Amino acid sequence: MVEFREAIVTALDEELAANENVVFFGEDVAEPGGVFKATPGLRKKHGDRVFDTPISELALTGAAFGSAVTGLRPVIEIMFGDFMPLAMDSLVNQSAKYWFISNEQQSVPLVVRSAIGAGSRLGAVHSQTPVPWFLGVPGLKIVCPSTPNDARALLKAAIRDDNPVLFFEHKRLYSLKGEVDDDPVELGTARVMREGADLTIVSAMVGVHVALEAAEALARDGIEAEVIDLRTLRPLDHAAVAASLARTGHLLVVEEGPRTGGWSATVAAEIAEGSLHDIDDLWRLTTPDLPIPFSPALEDAFLPGAERLAAAVRSRLVSRSG
Amino acid sequence: MVEFREAIVTALDEELAANENVVFFGEDVAEPGGVFKATPGLRKKHGDRVFDTPISELALTGAAFGSAVTGLRPVIEIMFGDFMPLAMDSLVNQSAKYWFISNEQQSVPLVVRSAIGAGSRLGAVHSQTPVPWFLGVPGLKIVCPSTPNDARALLKAAIRDDNPVLFFEHKRLYSLKGEVDDDPVELGTARVMREGADLTIVSAMVGVHVALEAAEALARDGIEAEVIDLRTLRPLDHAAVAASLARTGHLLVVEEGPRTGGWSATVAAEIAEGSLHDIDDLWRLTTPDLPIPFSPALEDAFLPGAERLAAAVRSRLVSRSG
Amino acid sequence: MVDSGPADALLDMYRRMRLIRDFEELVQALFLKGEVPGTTHLCIGQEADAIGVASALGDEDRLAGTYRGHGVALALGVDPQALLDEMLGRATGVCGGRAGSMNVIDLSNRLIGCFGIVGGSIAAATGAALSLKRQGRGGVAVAFFGEGTINQGYFAECLNFAQVLSLPVLYLCENNRYGEFTPYEDVTAGEVLDRPRTLGIPAEQVDGMDVVAVRDVAEGAVGRARDGEGPQFVETLTYRFVGHSRADPGAYRKQGELEEWKLRDPLTVARARLVDELGVDAGEVDAVDREIGAQIDEMRSAGLEAPLPDPALLAEASEFKG
């Protein structure tokens, strides 16, 4: 059994070892080993290919871009996903566009790792999930693993990918333990985490575990939910969702993010457009359109938990079949 | 008849005159009157409440925030919407959150004006529509007028609104002429631009004009399209869309923006969730998931034009009824 | 040699520093007991900065702090109980438990906010200075931030912006030698004071362990800003006696450094001034300590008994005002 954060450091370590063009930098990542302890030991082992930077998110992301188009394969850390707006210009206006507008002269093999997500009582400015901000940016990939095995395999795949990849690590997953194997995982492929005939629940990161927990509760009521882990949110594996839905007819998309403007809307829209009359139901469970509150009393109610999810499924199935 | 850009300068002028706490600043907006000639004369008339700033999008947006919570009602210009990522941190992590996390001590009455959109052959970095980046940011309003009258009325409403508002001016609309009246328009309210019984086309900005043109062409084929101008993209007037759809049964959402992650997906998802079995069809027309190309030969094909829209409607209606 | 001034003024500053110290130790203790959710950034060792600067401010002035903001909040007069309750996520918190330690806002006590984004406080104060200047009542805005923050775009952009507009703002850089776990010199080129000086902003350094020295320098700087001389800059040389945040091993500290700085504990320095220089009876100082100790004990019980916010507010609250 390996912890999620160990899976991260292992993937970095292996890719640094495998390719000398891989470099890794960010704030407090080298000597201190990262504020989430996800990168210890790399500096010692890989020397100056791993280094600490000034508190300059824009410079470090911009420098990553410039180095990626001239031979390196940089991996950078933006400590919290909430800080990504500071780095966004370089990602949106430089990295994401280069491959296409250069007439495919050169792509931008860079990875931005970042700790994201709510539930750790860190308040509105240290708990966000940046996916909505970047979902509408052609040229970027967005990877969101839910297990240690996927974390390792997908981070390795992200580093080997020739395109800019945002790799999001949910804070509430860092201490999660799980088995790890050596099978590679392709970016952009969803995975069925649990089979079920009555309903498809699609989610990512912590949401997958919430969905699995809810599915167990629902099973006790005789409702069998299929749970799909999207794993990559850009590009979205719409085919996997559609395939499951062809079996179950009901789709619930669970997103840790605001109701307006998130990835669950794009999933729902694609399904509605493609198979409106072939499905029985489709709906979303998200967080409210509000900043993330600090107090545990509020934050717990804010996030879509397993109980709320199971209850929502029960009442929706009843109201629809009624 | 008034030009769209005149409507903008009139609204600014009137609000600067009406409230001495209104200030207006940005790059090249004061002495030079703006690169799109949308702000001439204001400096002369309103003195140092209108001023030019350094090329510092983050500072000017952050300063707008700080001034808005201490008594001013700043309007700023970010010259091109494409530059908004540079200013995004302050909008996302300061302005958008203040009202809620301060426990409603104080809201943030600021307006960010910005010229956006494609079709002017300005290439990938001067043609984007920033809506997808900000749609998932609770606490922000996003206003997108399509006519001179709405431009004036909505900009005045935005300046009088107590919340942070992004006010987007489509470059291809600046020279559009139209009648202007004195009726106020509320943020967040859509408008039916054309009535029709067969299909609802929802859009904003240039897309509204494209839809109207397509509707005329479709009318010649006996298809009557209702055209809705959303006018505000955050909050979205889902009710207006649903009301029209109750009449027509078919929904087409036209967005100048990438297929993945835009506002059209949220509109479609809300409709699908709310009225899956009450509607006949629902689909979206967007730009491809690619950066915006420069060459007119490519850009014209990239954007959803009236002909393509009409053709899409015809073929979709046929395939669905067939 | 700095003149200690009258004994009662210094004793009052001592009392307020003691309050900060004991408050922070209470938060620390409650944190270790699991009563403070999330994380905290304590300012133990840096109390003289908060009190020295606040002592130079008047009613019209405003201040923006950082995630390490308890000290400035208390120094400005934020109710200690409401501040503690906020850390504890209670409904009685200064922001109703919505904000938490890193994002405290209390406009009624001149605190524009505490900002979780490194550099955010600089923008907030710069903007507030825009308001204060327009209001013409001599108000000055103060931004607190650390030495690691001078590498953020916010810093460079805002200082130039403020200087060009000659805004009444004091930039107060607390140089505690480390940004999180990374030493200043590893990630920063040149000296702190040279950066404002290059822009023509007057800048001076002060012993941040001596509240009298800080107050005197702050009074000078605030006075100049008040008199229309534009932005001012002060660097305090200080040291954080505790970890950066909850889980800080402190491995980065140089051998003996902490111990050496502790000899210059701002409370020790102020006590010595009181007793040795001004002839105040040591018993009188002890009485202050006991008094604050008693206040803290009461706060502790009251805080732990305070009610949690009602999650129902999430359904009722709006992302927008009005």
Add this chain to the structure above:
Amino acid sequence: MVDSGPADALLDMYRRMRLIRDFEELVQALFLKGEVPGTTHLCIGQEADAIGVASALGDEDRLAGTYRGHGVALALGVDPQALLDEMLGRATGVCGGRAGSMNVIDLSNRLIGCFGIVGGSIAAATGAALSLKRQGRGGVAVAFFGEGTINQGYFAECLNFAQVLSLPVLYLCENNRYGEFTPYEDVTAGEVLDRPRTLGIPAEQVDGMDVVAVRDVAEGAVGRARDGEGPQFVETLTYRFVGHSRADPGAYRKQGELEEWKLRDPLTVARARLVDELGVDAGEVDAVDREIGAQIDEMRSAGLEAPLPDPALLAEASEFKG
């Protein structure tokens, strides 16, 4: 006194400046005829910067330019026809017509790109320097940018980043006195050179109208960067003889300023050096002018006949590589 050096080297530089000048005038003429879509930012008056710096570069070096990038592109050896065709939106353009004037990329000719975002070139070159340093072949990266750009966060963050990491990069600031329509002194505090100097980066000023002087200073700076001395900074004093972009009234220019600078036209200065100092026959220089004139005529016809890109590529192109 700068030594003109051998006549053939200077004549060659003159020829390349003449190419830039005539190229820009061709673009201008074609623009006015409606053949160049969108906008253009010409570098007429600033040719000596591009040629002087490029003359100091070797095969391993890389350069990042701005939206005003035709000069550096030609100076680096980008095929003039392919560059013109790009402006014309043709399939034969250096980026297949996808990029346009503001975003030209030609890695095979050492041009990392031209960047439409003010400050973007600085990040790109900083990152490239990271690669070049790792590669250890003595390569130096150069960033071109204007004096208005020093107020961008990119500038401050990247210069510090590069200095801390001792990267082989030359920051080349073309001070043409205006950012768009706004004079330097209205929006910028202090002197350009003081900003890098504050960070310990060696910085010098040079007459940007004298290609020999620029080359000499660039050679020195590039040489020091190549030798491991870290970042270097050069400010050229230059002037733009034409508008900022297509629709520039030039009202901001000080009385007589343009005329005065035109006396020091870099082509006039170089010609005087050739004829008066080095004794080159004026006829020889005229021959160069005629030769370039003929080349430009041919380019014009070829460009206007070049094929447009096939819109079908939009359906085939991918936002991602591989």
